[in-house]
Amino acid sequence: MASNLKPRLSLLLLSFYILSITANSISEDAPTVYEILPHFGLPSGLLPDSVKSYSLSEDGSFAVELENTCYIQFDYLVYYEKKITGKLKYGSITNLKGIQVQRFLFWFNVDEIRVDLPPSDSIYFQVGIINKKLDVGQFETVHSCRDKVSVSCRQSLKGVLEKLCLVVKNMEVRVFQVTTGIPILIDLPSPVDEIPMLITE
Numbered sequence: 001m002a003s004n005l006k007p008r009l010s011l012l013l014l015s016f017y018i019l020s021i022t023a024n025s026i027s028e029d030a031p032t033v034y035e036i037l038p039h040f041g042l043p044s045g046l047l048p049d050s051v052k053s054y055s056l057s058e059d060g061s062f063a064v065e066l067e068n069t070c071y072i073q074f075d076y077l078v079y080y081e082k083k084i085t086g087k088l089k090y091g092s093i094t095n096l097k098g099i100q101v102q103r104f105l106f107w108f109n110v111d112e113i114r115v116d117l118p119p120s121d122s123i124y125f126q127v128g129i130i131n132k133k134l135d136v137g138q139f140e141t142v143h144s145c146r147d148k149v150s151v152s153c154r155q156s157l158k159g160v161l162e163k164l165c166l167v168v169k170n171m172e173v174r175v176f177q178v179t180t181g182i183p184i185l186i187d188l189p190s191p192v193d194e195i196p197m198l199i200t201e
Contacts, residue, residue: 033054042115051065051066056088061087066080070145074134076101076103078102079099080145091115092114096111101132103127110126112124123136
């Protein structure tokens with residue numbers, strides 16, 4: 001009986017060993033999110049270097065978790081929330097949540113990112129009704145991110161805001177210089193229902 005038990009125990013231990021090696025090799029061979037993006041025709045540098053984990057469903061829905069919220073300076077300052085979700089398709093990310101871009105003094109949600117098919121030197125960020133065309137080269141490499149906006153940027157914004165006073169009335173903005181009191185007229189964009197198609201800058 002004891003001699004019959006010894007081969008079974010050896011077989012059981014060998015099975016556990018093979019299973020543990022297989023599990024380790026599977027986890028080591030799993031592609032990173034930076035390797036997955038190019039398989040969808042997108043540059044790997046769309047996400048910062050601080051990705052902690054990600055999940056990707058068969059339908060293309062994904063969730064990316066970063067170590068922290070962060071900022072990266074491309075042509076525009078981009079803010080990444082700790083969790084980013086969307087849907088990957090070849091050449092685009094739709095239903096995007098968790099990425100914002102700064103334009104002037106305002107932050108706007110990036111709703112979609114897409115590239116030309118066949119590939120070109122351009123990438124498009126859809127922000128509301130605006131499609132912003134950018135050079136794809138700045139997204140080819142993965143960038144490290146900052147955990148906050150630089151002090152010099154905050155100080156310059158503070159300096160601008162201290163000198164201006166904004167008054168919004170009837171779809172027009174009046175900007176007054178605090179020191180001189182001289183008004184500057186700025187028209188707000190038309191309501192969304194008056195714009196028949198997307199605008200590409």
